[in-house]
Amino acid sequence: xxxxxxxxxxxxxxxxxxxxxxxxxxxxxxxxxxxxxxxxxxxxxxxxxxxxxxxxxxxxxxxxxxxxxxxxxxx
Numbered sequence: 001x002x003x004x005x006x007x008x009x010x011x012x013x014x015x016x017x018x019x020x021x022x023x024x025x026x027x028x029x030x031x032x033x034x035x036x037x038x039x040x041x042x043x044x045x046x047x048x049x050x051x052x053x054x055x056x057x058x059x060x061x062x063x064x065x066x067x068x069x070x071x072x073x074x075x
Contacts, residue, residue, distance in 0.1 A: 004048040006041070007055060008032050014059030021056060021064050028054035032068055 008028040012019060032052040035041060041050070052068040 001048055003051050004045050005051045005053060006032055006035050007053045008035075010054070010056045012056070012058040012063075016058060019058070019063070024056050025054060025064065025066060028056070029068055 008031050010024045010028050032054060036050060036052055049070070054066050054068070055062060056064040
């Protein structure tokens with residue numbers, strides 16, 4: 001297996017109005033970075049590369065998805 005994934009899903013009700021996608025992306029990105037920084041996550045990766053994926057849904061519809069850039073490993 002090459003990759004391990006953490007997926008953060010932000011959900012909006014179907015009738016939600018005034019959607020701020022940029023704000024939701026920022027919230028999901030911050031959450032993903034916090035999860036990735038957890039030592040338990042690092043210990044469980046083995047030889048896989050971690051991928052951080054965000055999804056924003058409104059009802060059953062995916063209105064946005066993104067992958068964060070891979071953090072640079074320190075030498």
